[in-house]
Amino acid sequence: MKIMWAITGAGHLLKESIEVMEELSQKHTITIILSNAGLEVIQKYGYLNKLQEIKEKNNENNIITEEEEKYSYPLSGKITHEKYDYIIVSPTTANTTAKIVHGIADTLVTNVVAQSGKGQIPLIVVPVDQKEGIITTTIPPYIKKDLCKRCPFCKAKVICPQKAINPPYIDSTKCIGCMKCHDCCIYDALITDEKIELYIRKIDAENSRKLEKIENIKTVFNPKDIMEKII
Ligand SMILES: Cc1cc2nc3c(=O)[nH]c(=O)nc-3n(C[C@H](O)[C@H](O)[C@H](O)COP(=O)(O)O)c2cc1C
Structure with a gap:
């Protein structure tokens, strides 16, 4: 299968997302796309080498950054005829989640999301801000x-x-x-x-729940559950 995996700038669920991506890369072709913040946050948490290793597993794998794609995001226009079987966005920041639920497409990832709907490509989204209240995350x-x-x-x-x-x-x-x-x-x-506690705002948790109402999107709350959604 041909999978596009988008990473946005969230530290929360990043490690878990990359573990699942690595597992999928054993059998499938993976195109990794990174929002600008996604690239920065991955560097801060030290996962850039891991992504590079995943890319090198298969000649058809690729890593595409938002910076390479400015400003009309030509990649998003290609996703329909390049026949991706699935598009996964994990982890998905509160920012990208809010944009998706309001139909905004002004970044590489949000353009890909919008185009996936137009091309009817199954889209799996893992939002990080799931329930209002305190969460623990590593900084x-x-x-x-x-x-x-x-x-x-x-x-x-x-x-x-x-x-x-x-x-x-x-x-x-x-x-x-x-x-x-x-x-x-x-x-x-x-x-x-170091692990710290963060408060998830009501507006961000509500936006994550709204994702489920958008046609074409399957919301998953734990990256491990992505495996069950991929057939
Ligand atoms: C180290 C670090 C970790 C971050 N972790 C999160 C996070 O877990 N969830 C979140 O919504 N934003 C997080 N952010 C903030 C986002 O990166 C920021 O809102 C960014 O504008 C999101 O852009 P994007 O949605 O296009 O990737 C983090 C920022 C930094 C510097």
């Missing part, structure tokens, strides 16, 4: 300023291949989440796997 690496001693020979700074660490800061535009700095700081100032 990208950062430095705790009160614990950082600004050591002149900071091991994390030296080891960072991106030169992203300048204690007490990590430049999040340079960090690619490779985790080479993990366990480098003897003062435990460098945090690489």
